[in-house]
Amino acid sequence: MSLFDKFKPLVEARASLGETGPAPIATPIERVLSATRGMIDDREVVLAGTNNYLGLTFHPEVIAAGREALESLGTGTTGSRMANGSYAGHRALEGDLAAAFGWPGAIVFSTGYQANLGTLSGLAGSDDYLLVDSDSHASIYDGCRLSSAQTIRFRHNDPDNLDRRLERLGDDAKRALVVVEGLYSMLGDQPPLAEFVEVKNRHGAWLLVDEAHSFGVFGEHGLGLTEQEGLLHEVDFIVGTFSKSLAGIGGFCVSPHPELELLRLASRPYIFTASPSPTMMASTRKALELVVNGQDLRARLHDNIQRLYRGAAALGLTMGSTEPGPVAAIILPDRPTAIAYWHGLLDAGVYANLMIPPATPAGTNLLRISLSAAHTPDDIDRIVDALNLLRAAA
Amino acid sequence: MTSIDSTTKRAINDALETALPEIENPDWDAALTSGVGLDSVQIMNLVMEIEDNLDLSVPVDVLAEVKTLNELALRLDALKGATES
Numbered sequence: 001m002s003l004f005d006k007f008k009p010l011v012e013a014r015a016s017l018g019e020t021g022p023a024p025i026a027t028p029i030e031r032v033l034s035a036t037r038g039m040i041d042d043r044e045v046v047l048a049g050t051n052n053y054l055g056l057t058f059h060p061e062v063i064a065a066g067r068e069a070l071e072s073l074g075t076g077t078t079g080s081r082m083a084n085g086s087y088a089g090h091r092a093l094e095g096d097l098a099a100a101f102g103w104p105g106a107i108v109f110s111t112g113y114q115a116n117l118g119t120l121s122g123l124a125g126s127d128d129y130l131l132v133d134s135d136s137h138a139s140i141y142d143g144c145r146l147s148s149a150q151t152i153r154f155r156h157n158d159p160d161n162l163d164r165r166l167e168r169l170g171d172d173a174k175r176a177l178v179v180v181e182g183l184y185s186m187l188g189d190q191p192p193l194a195e196f197v198e199v200k201n202r203h204g205a206w207l208l209v210d211e212a213h214s215f216g217v218f219g220e221h222g223l224g225l226t227e228q229e230g231l232l233h234e235v236d237f238i239v240g241t242f243s244k245s246l247a248g249i250g251g252f253c254v255s256p257h258p259e260l261e262l263l264r265l266a267s268r269p270y271i272f273t274a275s276p277s278p279t280m281m282a283s284t285r286k287a288l289e290l291v292v293n294g295q296d297l298r299a300r301l302h303d304n305i306q307r308l309y310r311g312a313a314a315l316g317l318t319m320g321s322t323e324p325g326p327v328a329a330i331i332l333p334d335r336p337t338a339i340a341y342w343h344g345l346l347d348a349g350v351y352a353n354l355m356i357p358p359a360t361p362a363g364t365n366l367l368r369i370s371l372s373a374a375h376t377p378d379d380i381d382r383i384v385d386a387l388n389l390l391r392a393a394a
Numbered sequence: 395m396t397s398i399d400s401t402t403k404r405a406i407n408d409a410l411e412t413a414l415p416e417i418e419n420p421d422w423d424a425a426l427t428s429g430v431g432l433d434s435v436q437i438m439n440l441v442m443e444i445e446d447n448l449d450l451s452v453p454v455d456v457l458a459e460v461k462t463l464n465e466l467a468l469r470l471d472a473l474k475g476a477t478e479s
Contacts (some may be wrong), residue, residue, distance in 0.1 A: 161446075187430045357435060360435075
């Protein structure tokens with residue numbers, strides 16, 4: 001009898017992924033050369049599984065901003081925002097985020113995971129309700145667990161199903177926070193946001209949109225699906241991450257409600273952790289500026305998205321989403337096929353993500369390709385050519 | 395032993411057929427994970443189907459507390475009672 005006995009199924013699952021060649025899960029990337037190139041197993045590969053949607057990780061202005069802060073302010077804050085960890089840079093980034101949305105305030109968290117944890121657990125108390133899409137990211141589920149609110153799931157992307165659940169709550173629906181994502185990271189699909197807004201308005205509920213994967217990608221200023229759909233005036237909270245389009249690490253919550261500030265007093269994942277490094281605040285401020293004014297970057301990203309989706313459609317591949325987006329999830333019939341595709345792509349010099357149950361919805365086995373504005377048309381063609389060879393060999 | 399309401403039993407059986415057709419005659423006293431062999435996502439999908447069948451919302455924390463189909467059925471009966479009272 002050991003504390004480690006319970007991990008046996010996980011060890012068996014890992015072993016089922018194969019023991020030869022680079023591991024498809026937690027793949028060691030020996031060196032990153034650029035936003036779209038890295039070294040794996042001593043070979044240079046195209047990075048197509050990195051969430052680096054706008055390709056800003058090596059942008060010279062972003063690096064210069066981080067370097068300047070590193071040299072002038074040191075490596076870390078060594079403390080919480082509630083103690084010694086609130087520098088001018090933290091407040092400045094919060095001001096920049098609020099200004100981008102035209103809202104009164106924003107709160108920065110140390111990671112995107114903590115942004116959901118801190119926002120959900122802080123906002124929803126024991127008399128409140130969290131209604132979450134069933135395909136929600138683990139950080140949303142964990143935020144619900146940390147909160148003392150009652151958590152109820154509704155069917156993925158199904159406003160009618162949400163409607164029934166809010167109906168059952170009756171007047172209590174006014175204390176319900178509905179949580180959806182702007183882009184779901186496994187299948188790459190988007191929610192019918194306008195329909196969700198209509199339902200939550202009818203019941204007087206609140207709405208939080210997690211734009212982790214959609215921030216930087218959609219909308220004139222890259223603020224996400226909510227901006228693209230013209231619904232910024234209809235939502236109560238937007239959560240996002242710095243670790244995708246913003247090319248760093250950290251997270252945020254922004255809101256039209258000035259009372260968002262109160263969350264700083266009550267959110268344990270905000271209070272009981274060290275604040276993000278000054279380097280990260282400075283590089284993220286610069287990245288945010290590039291995102292908000294990054295119409296050209298988004299145009300390049302969307303050209304790449306269209307090129308990849310067109311190629312996949314021509315090959316007859318089944319995609320996780322019919323709406324093209326930066327996440328291109330190819331649904332494969334079973335785990336061995338998905339693993340074979342992953343290795344086949346790597347052999348062809350392309351790194352993508354293998355996604356398997358229980359991390360995936362509906363037991364799907366996925367090869368997930370993340371597109372970037374920094375990919376060239378040749379990179380996309382290389383990915384499609386490799387998929388074509390794999391499909392022909394299957 | 396407390397008896398399970400027939401509507402609840404039917405809702406669970408219908409949900410099993412819809413959400414998990416590959417599971418035949420599961421043992422209602424076996425652990426859903428190690429005994430019946432379901433993963434966490436399959437359990438959540440099963441419960442979502444039951445919710446629709448019973449027109450009932452099941453809080454997510456209930457899932458962490460129930461280990462078997464019989465335990466789930468009893469919790470559903472309690473939730474139904476709370477809703478109807």
